[in-house]
Amino acid sequence: MIALFNKFRLGLSSIYITLAILATSVSLVSCSKDDELEIQNNFPFEVNVMPVPKEVANGQTVEIRITIQRSGNYSGTQYFLRYFQFDGEGTLRCFDDPAYLPNDLYPLPAAQFRLYYTAASAVSQSFDVWISDSFGNERKVSFQFNSSD
Structure with a gap:
């Protein structure tokens, strides 16, 4: 048992x-x-630009207001700016920062910001601003100013 x-x-x-x-x-x-x-955590975005003048004189500064419209919000996303000038001469800066160098990458402090473009020649001005995020999404905004001299 x-x-x-x-x-x-x-x-x-x-x-x-x-x-x-x-x-x-x-x-x-x-x-x-x-x-x-x-x-x-990868949210594409759009770039909205307020209207800018069509003409700029040598030495004149134009304010460019830009807003990054996110499709979602991930707190770890960083945004960057670079620009390329292909017609005329001028400088681009954000707020009181020193002038940006073409093709260098600069961090953006906020989703709403203002750029200031100062013409340095009396001919038409053309340049592209590229805004990218830390996930590789990019948007291009083109600017063209006719000479008012």
Whole structure:
């Protein structure tokens, strides 16, 4: 009788072990990569620019108001600016910062900001401003000012 009880107890132990292995397997399979919760932190954006004058004189400064419109908000997103001037000569700066150098990357302090372009020649002025974020999204805004001299 004791031998039969020991066999029964041994049989129950193996059933418990099998159930524990089965439960662990099911929980591991249910946590597969396909079922993971995705957290989106890459939000594309648009750039809105207030109207600017069509003409600029040599030495004149034009204010350019820009707003970055985000499709979502991720607090870790950083925005950057670079510009390329291909007609005329001038300087571009943000607030009271020193003048930007063409093709250099500058961090933007906020989603709403003002750029100041100062013409340094009496011919038409053309330049592009590229705004990018820390996830590789980019937007180009082109500016062209006719000479008023």
